[in-house]
Amino acid sequence: MAGSVHDSQMYNKLFPTGDAGRLFTDSAEVRSMLIVEGALAKAQGALGLIPEVSAAFIHRATLEIPIDPGGLAVSAGKNGVPVPGLVAAFRKALEAPEHAQYVHWGATSQDIMDTAQMLRLRQLLNHCETGLTTLLSALADLAETHAALPMAGRTYGQFATPVSFGSHVAGWGWPLLDLLGELPALRDASLWVSLSGAAGTGAEFAGQGATLRAALAEGLGLRDPGRSWHADRGPVLRIAGWLTRMAQLLGKMGDDLILMAQSSAGEVRVGASGGSSTMPQKQNPVQPSVLLALARQVVGLNATMQNSGMPRQERDGAAWFTEWLTLPQLCLSAAAALETAQDMVPGLTPDGDAMLEVFTSSHGLLHAEALSFRLAATMPRPEAQEAVKALAKQVIATGTPLGDLARAAYPDLDLSGLFEPDQQMGDAPANARAFAGAVRSL
Structure with missing residues (x-):
């Protein structure tokens, strides 16, 4: 098995990441770091920190010169970060020493890597926003269509009181709607530019560190936090936490569907059921199982991510490496859960007769x-x-x-x-319709 299911030729269709997968590759990381280096040079040229002609040359070159990620491996293995190798390779490719000397002027590796990561995380959040909107629309259709379909409510795995299938679907959707609403604040509180220099003091920027950081943030469309955050992983942890909650909510949906689709219940049919290698009758709930498995993995990865939130002193290699080992997998698995849910929900079909049979077999x-x-x-x-x-x-x-x-x-x-289920659902139908209305008003 490959080191990651998302990179596996066998398993990538079982755990599909969609466009999000393109954000977590070596090529994407190198490209984003070059974008930051170019924007930094442009901002420094405008402030007179480096010659404007050199700034323009460097900025243009970052958009045109490709750097092979594989060529950075030896340097990354030696230095613990890829940036020294990237800067050296880029300066060499420029073939203009008079300009090349100003590349990466006063910045440190973490400035470049953290800012480049935020560019990619911004795209990931945009991807999730689009995906959640699509998923919520499908859930709203399902909730509205079956708002008044009676279904047995269960607490502690035991029969409780009548609900409706539509209200059950709305129960999946409401917290996802809340997550979607949190995105603007999350972006503002987390998508930060990083530019603080070697030890977070900006000493190399001739007293213009704050102005330069603000200019870089504006040039890249990120937020200026007004301070160094080398040893404050809050922005990254907030994004990881949001993604974890999304995966958890989708995992809850998957777990519910596994129970509803099991042979002893059969209350829901999953459109894309899987087969068995030996049992012809099997209709395995593959997609719900994927959601639950991904949720479990993401929760575990987020627990590991918390260990990166207490870096020592001004910078901590071990904490930073922990983040590199963990965050990409967390992002990809959360994205895979969203992709899977989007594909699954339109194919869900409730079995009203099976749901009614539950009321009969429970003898009231x-x-x-x-x-x-x-x-x-x-x-x-x-x-x-x-x-x-x-x-x-x-x-x-x-x-x-x-x-x-x-x-x-x-x-x-x-x-x-x-003893008529359709007369004992309380506000369940109204709640289902309210959810659908809330989604329609987006």
Whole structure:
């Protein structure tokens, strides 16, 4: 098996990353670092920190000269970072020593790498925004179409009270809608430029460090945090946390669907079911299983990411390396979960007959709470609860429907509509429609 399923020729279709996969390659990293170097030179030229003619030459060259990532391996292995090798290779490719000397003027490797990473994370968040919008639209369609389809609600894995399939879908969608709404603030609080020099003091920028950082931020479309953040990994951890929550929410959806599609329930059909190598009858819920597996991986990776959040002193190689080992996989797996969910949701089909059969086979126990409240109109609530508990035990012991036992025990009690699932869903249909409306208003 390949070191990463996302790079595997066998498994990349099972865990598809879509366009996000292009953001986490050696070529993408080198290209983004060159963009930062070019923008830095341009800003320094405008401020007179380096000759303007050299700044223009360097900026143009960063857009035109390709650097082979493989050629940086030896230098990265020796120095612990690829930037020294990148700068050396770029200066050589310029074939203009009078200009090449001004490349990377006063910056440090972490300035270039952190800023380049933010350029790619910005694209990833844009990708997630588009994907979430598409997914929410599909969930809204599903919730609205089945807003009034009765379904057994379950708590602790046990039958609870009637809900609707639409409200269950809305339960998946509401927190995703919240995540989408958090993106503007997340971008503002996390997509930062980094430019602080060797030890975070900007001493090499002739007293213009703050002005230069602001100019670089404007040139790259990133935010100027107004300070060094070499040893503050908060921006990266915030983005990782947001991606983790997205993966968790999609994993919850997948886990619910695994249970709903299992042979003993069969309440939902997953459009892209998988087959078995030996059992012809199998319709395996592959995509829901992918969502759950990816969520578990992302949660674990985020736990590892937290260890990068306490770097020693002004910079810490071990903490930084931990981030490199972890963040790309976290991003790719979260993106794969979103890709999988987008593909899966339009093919989901609820089985109304199977859902109705649950109410029948449970002998009315899903209406026990409603019966206790109906009885509470004639006796104190605690007594009503005890009475219904006693009836429920009879149902379990004899298989007699709760409705029959209730009618026999309380012949004068009005039980109209109480054992009709479509009349006992409370606000579930309204909640499903409210979710759909909220998505439509985006």
